[in-house]
Amino acid sequence: MERPSRLVLLSELRVRNTTYDVSLSRSQLTWKRRVSSPVYHPFRPRFCVPSFPRRPDSGVCHSVSVSEIISVREEEEENGSRRREDGSWKKIKEREEKDCRQAFTVLYVERCRQHRWRCAEVTFTCSDGPLCQHWISSIREQLATITSRPKHLLVYINPYGGKRQGKRIYEQKVAPLFAQAGVSTHVIVTEYANHARDHLKTEAELEKFDGVVCVGGDGMFSEIIHGLIWRTQIDNGVDPNCPDETLSGCSLRIGIIPAGSTDCICFATVGTNDPVTSALHIIVGDSQPMDVCSVHHNNTFLRYSVSLLGYGFYGDVLTDSERKRWMGPARYDLSGLKMFLTHHYYEGTVSYLPARGIIGTPRDAARCRSGCVVCQHNGQLHSERAESYEMDDMSNCESDGEWRTIRGKFLAINAASMSCACPRSPKGLSPAAHLADGTTDLILVRKCSRFDFLRHLLRHTSKDDQFDLTFVEVHRVRRFRFMPRHCQSDSELELDLQENSKHQIFSQICRDHPACGCAPAYSSWNCDGEILTHTAIDVRVHCQLINLFARGIEEPPVFEDLTNPCAI
Numbered sequence: 001m002e003r004p005s006r007l008v009l010l011s012e013l014r015v016r017n018t019t020y021d022v023s024l025s026r027s028q029l030t031w032k033r034r035v036s037s038p039v040y041h042p043f044r045p046r047f048c049v050p051s052f053p054r055r056p057d058s059g060v061c062h063s064v065s066v067s068e069i070i071s072v073r074e075e076e077e078e079n080g081s082r083r084r085e086d087g088s089w090k091k092i093k094e095r096e097e098k099d100c101r102q103a104f105t106v107l108y109v110e111r112c113r114q115h116r117w118r119c120a121e122v123t124f125t126c127s128d129g130p131l132c133q134h135w136i137s138s139i140r141e142q143l144a145t146i147t148s149r150p151k152h153l154l155v156y157i158n159p160y161g162g163k164r165q166g167k168r169i170y171e172q173k174v175a176p177l178f179a180q181a182g183v184s185t186h187v188i189v190t191e192y193a194n195h196a197r198d199h200l201k202t203e204a205e206l207e208k209f210d211g212v213v214c215v216g217g218d219g220m221f222s223e224i225i226h227g228l229i230w231r232t233q234i235d236n237g238v239d240p241n242c243p244d245e246t247l248s249g250c251s252l253r254i255g256i257i258p259a260g261s262t263d264c265i266c267f268a269t270v271g272t273n274d275p276v277t278s279a280l281h282i283i284v285g286d287s288q289p290m291d292v293c294s295v296h297h298n299n300t301f302l303r304y305s306v307s308l309l310g311y312g313f314y315g316d317v318l319t320d321s322e323r324k325r326w327m328g329p330a331r332y333d334l335s336g337l338k339m340f341l342t343h344h345y346y347e348g349t350v351s352y353l354p355a356r357g358i359i360g361t362p363r364d365a366a367r368c369r370s371g372c373v374v375c376q377h378n379g380q381l382h383s384e385r386a387e388s389y390e391m392d393d394m395s396n397c398e399s400d401g402e403w404r405t406i407r408g409k410f411l412a413i414n415a416a417s418m419s420c421a422c423p424r425s426p427k428g429l430s431p432a433a434h435l436a437d438g439t440t441d442l443i444l445v446r447k448c449s450r451f452d453f454l455r456h457l458l459r460h461t462s463k464d465d466q467f468d469l470t471f472v473e474v475h476r477v478r479r480f481r482f483m484p485r486h487c488q489s490d491s492e493l494e495l496d497l498q499e500n501s502k503h504q505i506f507s508q509i510c511r512d513h514p515a516c517g518c519a520p521a522y523s524s525w526n527c528d529g530e531i532l533t534h535t536a537i538d539v540r541v542h543c544q545l546i547n548l549f550a551r552g553i554e555e556p557p558v559f560e561d562l563t564n565p566c567a568i
C-alpha cells in the first residue's frame with residue numbers, strides 16, 4: 001500500500017455550509033466532512049471515496065490527486081456577490097457570507113462514464129483571509145512542481161474536418177479550459193490540405209512550444225506527425241529517405257482534440273472521442289509514447305503510419321470509398337460490401353523480421369492499457385538493444401534477426417500497430433496489439449471461400465478469436481516487406497513456378513489476358529486512411545518515436561477504492 005505523502009496544510013474549511021477537514025499533501029487534496037458525533041456507525045465508510053462519480057459535497061471524504069488539479073482561483077467578493085475569473089457572477093448565501101469572508105475554488109478532473117473526463121470544481125470558504133491566501137498559494141506551489149505540464153502550445157485547427165465543427169469545438173470547449181489552466185496558445189486555422197504539415201516542416205518555431213495540438217481527425221493527426229517527424233530528422237541530420245536509419249524521437253508531445261469523422265487515434269489513446277477529455281489530458285501533461293512505422297519504396301520515403309497498413313481488402317475498400325466521398329461515412333459500408341462480394345485475392349511475397357525476446361503475443365487476452373507493462377518492458381528492451389548495437393558500431397539493428405518469407409495468394413495483408421479499435425469496431429483488427437512495444441501485428445488472410453472470409457470478418461465484432469482460423473496467420477514483427485507478384489523479378493517468378501504446380505502457369509496466362517474477368521494483379525496499400533502510390537514496400541517500426549498528451553485507456557474505476565485510505 002502506498003504511504004500517504006507528507007502533509008502541507010490542514011484546516012477546517014466549509015463547502016456549502018458544511019464543515020470539512022481539508023488537507024493538502026504533495027500528492028493529494030482531501031476534504032473530509034466533520035462528523036458531529038463520535039458515535040461509531042457500522043455503515044459509515046471509513047475510507048475515502050474517489051471523486052468519481054459523486055458530487056463533491058455528497059460524500060464523507062473526497063480525495064483528488066494534485067496531478068489532476070487543473071487550477072485554483074480566488075473568489076473575489078464585490079457587494080455581496082463574488083465575481084469569477086471567467087466574468088460570471090456567483091451569489092453567496094447570506095449566512096455563508098456572514099460566516100466566511102473568503103473563498104477559493106479548486107478545479108479538478110472528475111471521471112465520468114466511458115473514459116470521459118470532466119472539469120469539476122469545489123469552492124472552499126473560510127473566515128480567515130490570510131488562511132485563504134495561504135491555501136491558494138500552497139496549492140499553486142504544488143502545481144508548480146509538476147514539470148510535465150505544457151505552458152505554451154501550438155494549435156492547428158482543420159476547419160473542414162468531420163462535420164466542419166473544429167473551430168467551434170476549439171473555441172467553445174477547449175480554449176476556456178486552456179485559459180483557466182494558464183496555458184498560452186498560438187492558434188493556426190489551416191487554409192489548405194497539408195498546411196499544418198508544411199508549416200511544421202519548415203516555418204514553425206518549435207523551440208517556443210511545449211507541444212503541438214491538432215484539432216481534427218486522423219488525417220489531420222497524420223499531417224502533424226509527418227511535419228514533426230520530418231523536421232526532427234532534418235534538425236538531427238538523419239536521412240528520412242533511408243529505411244535503415246534509426247529515426248530520432250520527437251521531443252514535442254502531440255495532443256489530439258477530436259473533430260474528424262472517425263478519430264481512431266484519439267479513441268485508441270484516450271478511450272473516448274471527447275474534446276473536453278482530450279483537453280484535460282493535455283492540461284495535466286499526460287504522456288503516452290507511440291510507435292511509428294516508416295514506409296519506404298526502393299530507398300524512397302513514402303509515409304509514416306501509426307495504425308493500419310492494409311493491402312487487399314482494406315486497400316480496395318479505401319480506393320473504392322474515395323470515389324464515393326459524396327456519400328459521407330456510409331461509403332465505407334457500401335464499399336466494404338462491394339469488396340467482400342468481388343472477393344479479389346492477390347499474389348505476392350511477404351518477408352518479415354519476427355520480434356524476438358519481447359513479452360506479449362497477438363493472441364493474448366490482455367489489452368494495452370494505461371501504464372502497460374508490455375510496452376514498458378519491450379520499450380526498455382528496445383532501447384537497451386539500440387544502445388548495444390551503437391556500441392558495436394552496427395548501423396542496422398535488424399541484422400541479428402532472421403527474415404522469414406511467405407509466398408502466396410492473399411485476400412488481405414494487414415499490419416496493425418495498435419488495436420485499431422474505434423466506436424464502430426470496439427475490438428479492432430488486432431485486439432492485443434500495443435501502442436508502444438516497438439512491434440506491429442502482421443495479419444495474413446490467405447485465399448479462402450467467401451463464407452470463410454465472412455466468418456473471419458464477423459469475428460471482429462464477436463468474442464471469438466479472429467485469428468483462430470486455418471487461413472489466417474498473425475505474426476508480431478519489427479519489420480516487413482511486401483513484393484506483389486507483378487513486381488517480382490524474372491528469377492523470383494521462375495522460382496515460384498518451380499515451387500508451385502502447373503495450374504499457376506494457366507492462372508498467369510489467364511490473368512494477363514485483357515478479356516479475363518478474374519482478380520486484378522494488384523491492390524493498393526491503405527496507410528492510415530491514405531492510398532500509397534507504390535505496392536512494393538519496406539516497413540520498419542520505430543519504437544516510441546512520438547509522445548502524445550494521453551495516458552492510454554484507463555481501466556474502469558473501482559467505486560470504493562479500499563486501497564486508498566483517507567490520508568487524515
Ligand SMILES: Nc1ncnc2c1ncn2[C@@H]1O[C@H](COP(=O)(O)OP(=O)(O)OP(=O)(O)O)[C@@H](O)[C@H]1O
Binds near residue numbers: 159160191217
Ligand atoms: N483547410 C483545409 N482545407 C482542406 N483540407 C484540409 C484543410 N486542413 C486540413 N485538411 C485536410 O483534410 C483532411 C481530412 O481532415 P481530418 O482528418 O481532420 O478530418 P476527417 O477526414 O473528416 O476525419 P478522419 O480522418 O478522422 O476520418 C486531412 O487529410 C487534411 O490534410
